[in-house]
Amino acid sequence: MMATPPTLPGPDDADGRDATPxxxxxxxxxxxxxxxxxxxxxxxxxxxxxxxxxxxxxxxEALGTAQWHAIVSDHSLPTFSGKRALAVAKEIGFSGPFxxxxxxxxxxxxxxxxxxxxxxxxxxxxxxxLPPALERSLREVRSRDQRMRAETALESAHDQLNAxxxxxxxxxxxxxxxxxxxxxxxxxxxxxGMSHTEVLTKQFTLPDPGDTERLLTLIMPALGGFPLTGxxxxxxARGERxxxxxxxxxxxxxxxxxxxxxxxxxxxxxxxxxxxxxxxQQLRELSRHTELVRExxxxxxxxxxxxxxxxLVTRIRADLxxxxxxxxxxxxxxxxxxxxxxxxxxGVAISRIARAMRPPVLDFGIVAAIEWQARDFxxxxxxxxxxxxNQEDLSLGLEQSTAVFRIxxxxxxxxxxxxxxxxxxxxxxxxxxxxxxxxxxNGVGLAPDALRKQTSFGLRGMMERIxxxxxxxxxxxxxxxxxxxAASSKGTTLMISIPLHSQDxxxxxxxxxxxxxxxxx
Numbered sequence: 403m404m405a406t407p408p409t410l411p412g413p414d415d416a417d418g419r420d421a422t423p424x425x426x427x428x429x430x431x432x433x434x435x436x437x438x439x440x441x442x443x444x445x446x447x448x449x450x451x452x453x454x455x456x457x458x459x460x461x462x463e464a465l466g467t468a469q470w471h472a473i474v475s476d477h478s479l480p481t482f483s484g485k486r487a488l489a490v491a492k493e494i495g496f497s498g499p500f501x502x503x504x505x506x507x508x509x510x511x512x513x514x515x516x517x518x519x520x521x522x523x524x525x526x527x528x529x530x531x532l533p534p535a536l537e538r539s540l541r542e543v544r545s546r547d548q549r550m551r552a553e554t555a556l557e558s559a560h561d562q563l564n565a566x567x568x569x570x571x572x573x574x575x576x577x578x579x580x581x582x583x584x585x586x587x588x589x590x591x592x593x594x595g596m597s598h599t600e601v602l603t604k605q606f607t608l609p610d611p612g613d614t615e616r617l618l619t620l621i622m623p624a625l626g627g628f629p630l631t632g633x634x635x636x637x638x639a640r641g642e643r644x645x646x647x648x649x650x651x652x653x654x655x656x657x658x659x660x661x662x663x664x665x666x667x668x669x670x671x672x673x674x675x676x677x678x679x680x681x682x683q684q685l686r687e688l689s690r691h692t693e694l695v696r697e698x699x700x701x702x703x704x705x706x707x708x709x710x711x712x713x714l715v716t717r718i719r720a721d722l723x724x725x726x727x728x729x730x731x732x733x734x735x736x737x738x739x740x741x742x743x744x745x746x747x748x749g750v751a752i753s754r755i756a757r758a759m760r761p762p763v764l765d766f767g768i769v770a771a772i773e774w775q776a777r778d779f780x781x782x783x784x785x786x787x788x789x790x791x792n793q794e795d796l797s798l799g800l801e802q803s804t805a806v807f808r809i810x811x812x813x814x815x816x817x818x819x820x821x822x823x824x825x826x827x828x829x830x831x832x833x834x835x836x837x838x839x840x841x842x843x844n845g846v847g848l849a850p851d852a853l854r855k856q857t858s859f860g861l862r863g864m865m866e867r868i869x870x871x872x873x874x875x876x877x878x879x880x881x882x883x884x885x886x887x888a889a890s891s892k893g894t895t896l897m898i899s900i901p902l903h904s905q906d907x908x909x910x911x912x913x914x915x916x917x918x919x920x921x922x923x
Contacts, residue, residue, distance in 0.1 A: 821845025
């Protein structure tokens with residue numbers, strides 16, 4: 403059955419009336435009165451499409467086969483009545499305006515009809531009221547329909563929001579500008595242990611007053627219209643410390659009517675991060691301890707090689723020289739001389755190995771060690787090396803000087819293996835708080851993925867040494883686009899810095915302006 407009226411036309415012409423015809427069903431037994439009412443409406447400028455019925459059966463048939471904007475009914479008909487017509491319209495579900503037009507309706511009957519749901523009544527001896535009454539009723543119906551649609555949409559949105567609040571695992575709540583709680587999700591009930599019946603329409607609060615004050619301070623910008631995302635927040639909940647990330651979005655309005663707040667529980671992530679940090683720290687301490695043990699073993703082994711093997715080689719050379727001088731056989735003397743030369747070469751090799759394991763020059767300070775290593779590298783590689791420093795003498799602790807020296811050695815080794823460089827510039831500077839070493843070459847540069855290779859153990863070892871000293875390391879370089887163009891090569895730069903917790907008195911005495919000195923070549 404076609405109970406619902408068609409969409410009501412809206413005003414779109416100059417006098418506020420719509421040119422679309424109004425479909426009006428007249429419940430009227432008098433054809434002349436029907437014609438008169440149509441004429442009155444037409445004279446008022448209304449375009450009407452009308453039909454007259456005078457029985458209940460005809461009315462039901464009309465409502466079931468067509469759509470109507472309004473019903474105008476006589477109060478009293480021979481076999482029907484306006485009150486019954488109103489009941490039929492309600493039964494079928496008609497929601498448009500229902501007007502009663504009568505020539506003899508008492509005040510009590512008119513009031514009863516209005517209470518029953520009629521929108522207005524008009525006396526037949528005053529039909530000039532019919533057009534404005536019909537138009538007013540149509541406007542009221544239109545407003546009522548719009549309000550109902552808005553309420554339905556609002557209710558639907560509210561239901562959807564409630565469903566989101568109930569389904570999301572993230573703790574959500576909403577507060578008004580006066581800090582009254584308007585929504586409280588099951589997830590935040592689980593987090594705080596506070597049910598929605600305890601908090602809804604009340605001032606926002608958490609189990610701990612200090613947590614309440616800090617969270618309200620945190621979300622206050624959102625109540626002023628400024629959203630916030632991912633702010634860390636810690637609180638006591640159910641007897642344990644919880645780590646959260648707070649986000650808040652303002653509601654509509656200027657100023658906002660309130661805000662929606664989400665609390666993402668990242669306690670397990672924070673604990674995992676803390677555990678990972680502890681594990682990393684333990685690994686660094688283990689790596690640091692391993693390096694110290696290794697360096698001590700190297701130093702001890704270097705001393706044993708230098709002292710024991712060196713002394714043994716010296717004695718063998720002396721014995722060979724003595725045997726050569728006492729030999730009367732030229733051939734034997736020749737063999738002894740060759741053996742003496744080989745032992746001498748062995749002595750040189752032993753000294754070189756001992757120096758590599760623990761350079762004695764480290765005992766004279768890191769500046770001397772850097773300059774010595776630079777000269778040695780230049781002599782053996784043929785690469786020009788220049789050293790600039792603002793310190794003639796810089797006293798570091800054993801661990802610091804050894805770490806810096808080993809990093810420097812590794813940097814020169816990488817340059818020799820990979821850089822294809824012809825020149826290396828070294829800058830060593832120190833002040834009261836830190837020491838910085840920069841190694842810059844003019845080679846082919848650094849590949850973008852060089853630091854991400856799983857086999858980059860040398861670079862990782864350098865980083866670990868620096869981290870163990872509380873310093874930092876940076877390595878950068880642009881690979882050349884054309885190997886035939888020297889101008890396109892920017893080479894590679896390694897920079898390390900470590901803190902100096904104490905200053906040796908000699909540093910101040912030997913400090914000078916940062917001007918280049920005679921570098922090793």
